[in-house]
Amino acid sequence: MADSSKPGVPRFDVEVYQNAHLPEGGRDVNAIVTVTATAGAGAVAAAQPASDAAVVVMVDCSGSMDYPPAKMRNARDATAAAIDALRDGVAFAVVSGTHQAHETYPGGGRLAVADATTRAQAKEALRKLSAGGGTAIGTWLRLADRLLSSSDASIRHGILLTDGRNEHEEPDALRAALDTCAGRFTCDARGVGTDWEVKEVTGIASALLGTADIVADPAGLAEDFTGMMEAVMGKEVGDVSLRVWTPQGAEVRFVKQVAPAVEDLTDRRQEAGPRSGDYPTGSWGDESRDYHLCVRVPSAEVGREMLAARVSLVLPTPDGSSPHVLAQGLVRAVWTDDLTVSTAINPQVAHYTGQAELALAIQQGLDLRKAGDVDGATAKLGRAVQLASRSGHEDTAKLLAKVVDVVDAATGTVRLKAKVSEEAEMTLETRSTKTVRVKK
Known part of the structure; x- marks a missing residue:
């Protein structure tokens, strides 16, 4: 109904x-x-006034963003691309994050309103961003929350980029910040490179009802940021x-x-x-x-x-x-x-029960692998291969094949690969909760 x-x-x-x-x-x-x-034709513009959305982009500017130097440049370019994707009238701000949070644009504890002038000013401000300092993501989120709370927009959204671990605040401080921000704005989180902690980034997105992903090559940031901002601009309620x-x-x-x-x-x-x-x-x-x-x-x-x-x-x-x-x-x-x-199991219920088990098997298998439990990891990742094969989850099957050698997908018979790249392991873990729809 x-x-x-x-x-x-x-x-x-x-x-x-x-x-x-x-x-x-x-x-x-x-x-x-x-x-x-379902929106009608042209309903994105008609149903959601531009002024009813507010976005804060949080950019990691810690010292590690300078290794390699192209990473910081790619982050600046990606943020500029996201700003270009803003609709006129959307409230926005840019926050640079280290062991502290700083207002890069517009400053003064306020949000700017997107138009040709403010976009140009924001992109000019981005040119001054440089890498240095530590990482305390909770402070970034709290500043984003203060800025977004100054708007009465019904859609309040954050985009967060980090390349490292949250080493300059206690885990409890990040958890407290997430508890404060939950329900106040949604947030998409991205890890760039391979030196960040998957559970931190996915935990941020989970708590704030956003998406999480890895951008292993910093050169792919601009495309990813543009896609994220376009998705935000498509939100209507x-x-x-x-x-x-x-x-x-x-x-x-x-x-x-x-x-x-x-x-x-x-x-x-x-x-x-x-x-x-x-x-x-x-x-x-x-x-x-x-x-x-x-x-x-x-x-x-x-x-x-x-x-x-x-x-x-x-x-x-x-x-x-x-x-x-x-x-x-x-x-x-x-x-x-x-x-x-x-005793008949509904096909949709059976499919998604399997998808939830698939996500859990991947996460448990990777944790056991890191802990050195070869037999346990092999069993869990073998079960994941079997479930991915059954449900037609081809993307996950391809990611699993970079971590294990598949002997027989139908029975879940696998061998752990002796050498696995950090990118392959982190990509599998980050994307483990993504599912495929049941075939109707």
Whole structure:
């Protein structure tokens, strides 16, 4: 069901895929909820006024950005390319990050408004950026948050680039900064080169509902930054939540985004009234995402049927009144004594359960490999190869083949490669949570 009556918001549709049938005594209901936001022709410009978006670009200027010197130049060029991709009227700023955060443009604790003049001024300011100092990413995020909070734009976004580890602040300081910024703006994070920590960069993107990736060759930064900024400019509505209502006696076991990447949202629940909880999804443009919902219901007799959950997409209202419901879908439970029906696994549920296991197997396998556990790493990465082969995840299969020699993909028989480049290992780990959509 969809509701496109709210002006300036794309049409949202919700589809629910599940096997509603449970055996006698069965309690766990699994469903894949596909959410699709669709804009009409020319709706990006019409639906989202340029002034309703604000962006801060955070550029690593620590000393390591000078090795090689081309890295800093590439970062300046990439930031300039991102600024060129800004729509007129978008509020923006550039922050340079070392062991402190500095306002590179426009300064004065404010945001500039994009037009030909401010773009030229920003790019001129970029020419003065130089490398020197340490890395304290939490300070960069806090400054970005202060700048973005000065805008009343509904879409607030950060783009963060780093080439090194967060060595000049305690891990707790970065975690505290992420806790502060979560829900206030989204952030895409990129690691350039191979001297940064994958879990730090992916952790930033995860906490702030953005994307993470590796740009191993600094020469590829401009293209990547342009693509990121164009994606931000395509966002039309921010702060959308997935609201899950369950009946008396039922409980949500988990809510996970499973496409385009695996992201567990379970612990981010905010209570939203009796038996309802909101899970943040961030900002949306013209796109589709899949979510895996598992609800535990009270057991019932054969022949009984109940509504296990109602899933809604909701948008907060400026005055704080009841949020606007953008779309809704229903999850059912039906008890049967027909074992053939009750034991059938819905194809969408099976596919994404496998994709989540694939992501976990890769991460565990790489961690075991780093720890020197050859047998454990071989088993986990072999399972990953098997799952990637089954689900048709060709991109991940290619990345795995740079870390292991595949003997038999169907059975997951592999051998660890004796030598693996840092780029290959980091690329596999960074992209391990990306998924392929189920073939309908």
